[in-house]
Amino acid sequence: MNQGGLAEGVGADPARTSFSMLRDVKEFQAAINAPERCVVPVIAAVAGHVLGLGIDIIAACDVRYAADDAQFSIMEVNVGIAADIGTLAHLPKITGNHSLLRELAYTAAPFSAADAAQLGLVSRVVPGGATAVTSAALALARTIAGKSPVAVAGTKRVLLHARDHTVAENLEYVAVWNAAMLHTESLAASRARRAPQFKPLRTPAKL
Template sequence: MAESTPYNHFSGTFVKVSSPTPYVALVELSRAPVNAFHEPFWVEMGKIFDKLGEEPTVRAVVLASAIPKLFSAGIDFSALSLGVHLCHRALPAPRRRCAHGVAYGLSIDILSACDIRYAAENARFSIKEVDVGLAADIGTLARVPKVTGNASFVNELALTGRDFSAAEALQCGLVSKVVPGSRDEVVAAALATATLIASKSPVAARGTKRVLLHARDHSVEENLHYVAVWNSAMLQTQDLMDSIKAARTKSKAKFAPLAAKL
């Protein structure tokens, strides 16, 4: 962990924020003993992600658990009356998310909202809501079928509530990498990828994310039109010139904060 942590002022009671590498925020869930979500936890996490989203120097976010043996046990049973609209509002969309140990129920909602997902080899998952008399309602049933492209597998998991392993999560496409080891190893792998993403043009990274999300929900023809319009505007930014100059001089491009361009 780097000595300089310019994002630690975003930390709260249940969510810790640091900056282990330039332009990367590490967000760690830290409500002992099992990171169970109740209303103050949700509200705090939502506010922190709102603030990180407004911080021009943040180019990638890694979401992990500060508790070594698990990511989250899901929702706090004493908070089952927590409004669904509040959960949707607080649900983050970081670029990276790493799971280790137990990741149940609400964890899958958070997992499915992330752009890139890694799991430690010891991770265990479950769409657990069916066991408490609920349908998963914070994104799992909307996102996971699209993420995996395997309706039969998702139906089985959602209707049985059974545990499934990191290997199964990889096989079905819920995660893109299984990292040998546990929390420290998967967080290190996630941070390495986030650092690589953060070294790229912020304009290109934002555009790529926006176009991919549009492609998920629209036809190929609609998406081609969308990206043409998007890039026609983005070609006017300084990032393109900086990238071309770096390529010609065989040097590493340095990009200004996104807010200075858009």
């Protein structure tokens, strides 16, 4: 993360080093938060150790499944910094117990899959380790892939908007969204009393 600082050269004034660091952190954040920009939902299936950057990565995903042996830690305080790649930005909004969240962030204490479920960080704890949790995540992915891609992509975008805006703002946003997106194959098929047939969206992964 401090290559940028080095780019300014030894003896650069500290402001320039800070400026380079800022650029590097922003670039790093953009990379790790790619799942959020992805048009379709991204499911994280974790097993074993999920530490530091691991938390940043799953925090930017839509759904999180954990194997029952998963072990988590928001460990950045152990290296002397505040977590800056997404953990502290996302977790207060997507979980349901700030007391537990702050405790974990201030102590870097390890926590189990069951703790993660209590925190509201994962929606499912899957017995059977990495294989089982991967299976469960793939099954979920297959279910989602069978739905209208326009409806799923719209639901994702509207939920992300809702996270960051008031209820009134989101109602306005979704009304405009659906003014554009209501004519779908689903509705056409439903009117024609036939099964809908979905082609993949011919858009790049991100929006």
